Amino acid sequence: MRPNKRDELVRKAMEVFYRDGFHATGMDKLVVETGVSKTSMYKHFRTKEDLILAVLRLRDESFRNRILRRVEQIADTPAGQLIATFDAFKEWFEEDDFRGCMFLKAAAEYQDASHPIHVQAAEHKRVMLEHLTSLARQSGAHAPELLARQIVLLQEGAIVSAVLLKNGNPAEDAKVAAQLLLDAELTRKNAALH
Template sequence: MRPNKRDELVRKALQVFYRDGFHATGMDKLVVETGVSKTSMYKHFRTKEELILAVLRLRDESFRNWILRRVEETADTPAGQIVASFDALKEWFEEDGFRGCMFIKAGAEYQEADHPIHVQAAEHKRLMFEHIARLARKAGARDPEKLANQIVLLQEGAIVSAVLLKNGDPAEDAREAAQLLLETALA
């Protein structure tokens, strides 16, 4: 495979894992869905878990870049950006093919805290938390870490609810709750 073929394999595998899950997707299925031979696949990834880690790194980078950009385009103050994160979530929830958070799925399918896939999923969540905590500090929240914990809890709950309810309303409900939390934290 050419070097860019590896990246293409990771992108295609991301789509399959996102749609079907990690444990439910075997290497034979990936061969069929990606059009890459098993030999070529194993040339770049010794195990399915190595491929999953590459997929999670790609998803982390692309999702964080997208959501941070959308939030910055929507609001120009730190407090406004916290609230705007729920508008971005709503956009995501309404996309064709929305199936929830790949990192929530990875953490659920690989529950051992020291498993590399679980660690990678937790790292994504930590980076998202750190971003919200930075915004909370810049906004002047009395306890920015507590506010960030609350906001992230609303975000995660909205994601899970959107998957189960199949609509974007959880983002709107969580947005309203976040606005109240912000008002209290900034008072």
């Protein structure tokens, strides 16, 4: 398989894993769904887990690029971008093929914290937290690390609620809570300066 065929396989496998889960999707199902023979799959991926890791890397890159780009379109200040993440999430929640967070699913299906798939899923969350911490710091938050962790908790809760409730309201509710947290942090910072 040429590299572009490999990339196509990873993209198609990502759709199947996202829709049906990792353990529920066997190689036979991937052969049918992707149109790629088992022999060709195993030329590039020794195991299903290797394919899952490639899928998670692609999902990480495409999801972060998409969400962060959308956030920058919505808001042009660090504080505004912290809050705009919930607008971008709301749009994601309202997509027809929304099935929740692939990384939460991966961590739930591969619960051993040392398993490479769990590690890859956790790395996505770590990078997202790092970005939010940077925005919180740039926004002038009194405790940027704490604010970023709180916003992540709101995001994760909104994702899970959106899956269960099948609507975008959790993003709106979480956005209101995030704004209150941000306002409190900025007020604390200003009080500390006086």
